[in-house]
């Protein structure tokens with residue numbers, strides 16, 4: 001198909017995710033045909049720097065020889081076989097590799113195919129775990145704790161533990177009950193608090209809500225260190241550790257959703273490592289295959305697993321499984337992705353790029369329309385505001401974040417905002433000179449978008 005025909009068919013038949021199709025039709029988005037390294041090329045021959053890791057999943061680049069080869073070699077053996085009643089070589093090898101690298105104690109690997117399912121599985125496992133504990137409790141545990149503004153995916157269970165109002169509200173009646181813990185980020189605090197005062201309030205609320213609901217809580221779910229989709233909201237140091245201490249004290253399993261923060265983006269392979277935390281469940285997806293193929297894992301501890309370990313006729317089995325569970329091509333891509341972390345010293349690269357980003361972001365610190373700059377590793381959120389003093393937002397209809405995206409795209413860089421937060425999410429393997437290019441273009445795009453709109 002030619003470029004124009006592709007666009008027509010796209011507009012007529014492809015329903016894009018999280019997209020108002022009316023706006024999409026007017027916009028002539030690039031239609032990507034190929035990629036190489038950290039660039040994507042569209043059908044009209046224009047090339048773009050991939051500044052958001054193809055929505056947070058690419059790790060070592062596109063068309064990485066080692067990953068391509070691993071998939072081809074697996075393709076010459078078999079593309080897929082089921083894990084129901086059979087086992088497979090790549091799924092076994094990947095499980096061993098994940099157990100070796102994850103925080104100590106996470107011994108079991110349950111496969112699925114998206115971040116949402118990884119979370120859904122952890123929620124269901126936690127719920128069933130309590131029902132099957134050796135000493136049953138009086139009250140069933142039917143409540144989950146989650147963070148305010150949390151994002152854990154789009155299936156009904158994962159939306160139930162989500163805290164982004166526009167996604168949550170419309171499905172309200174379908175969702176199960178969750179208690180929201182106030183998000184400990186000082187920038188968006190109620191007026192009556194100082195920054196320090198608000199963080200203290202959040203700590204107190206965390207403990208209060210856990211204590212108050214201790215007998216009903218089936219699990220506490222958190223995005224460790226950074227709440228990505230909320231607009232790159234960063235928790236203060238020590239917060240995750242505190243959550244672990246409290247949940248451990250009251251016997252509440254902790255689910256760490258590292259779908260976004262995992263695979264090196266915060267500076268360590270897993271964000272939990274930075275606070276010495278072992279969760280009861282660890283959810284991974286997005287970057288696990290290097291951004292090549294859909295694969296997710298839910299890791300669990302021996303203690304969780306033991307509650308399911310019984311004779312078949314006891315019906316303590318975890319009755320859940322997706323058809324493509326542990327897909328061989330995807331597992332092969334994941335194995336190659338993990339090995340590249342060693343051979344390419346990807347974490348060292350993240351460390352250097354973290355520094356580069358910190359230095360470049362300092363250029364924006366006095367910008368009249370930058371309210372806050374948030375960074376953890378190579379995850380960055382630049383919050384645009386109409387007024388720095390009052391933190392007043394731009395009118396929503398202006399779609400300032402979106403305008404920045406369009407201005408950056410005209411200069412050959414792909415980024416995607418979260419509201420008026422401009423997100424930089426370079427792949428962990430991106431070379432430093434491209435990080436510089438990303439900053440050059442995006443900073444100029446911020447100025448251009450504001451100039452065109454405010455003037």
Ligand SMILES: *Cc1c(COP(=O)(O)O)cnc(C)c1O
Nearest residue numbers: 114115116151152153259260285
């Ligand atoms: C993207 C994301 C998910 C959902 O993953 P999908 O693969 O899109 O289902 C879940 N949790 C977090 C933290 C995410 O960033």
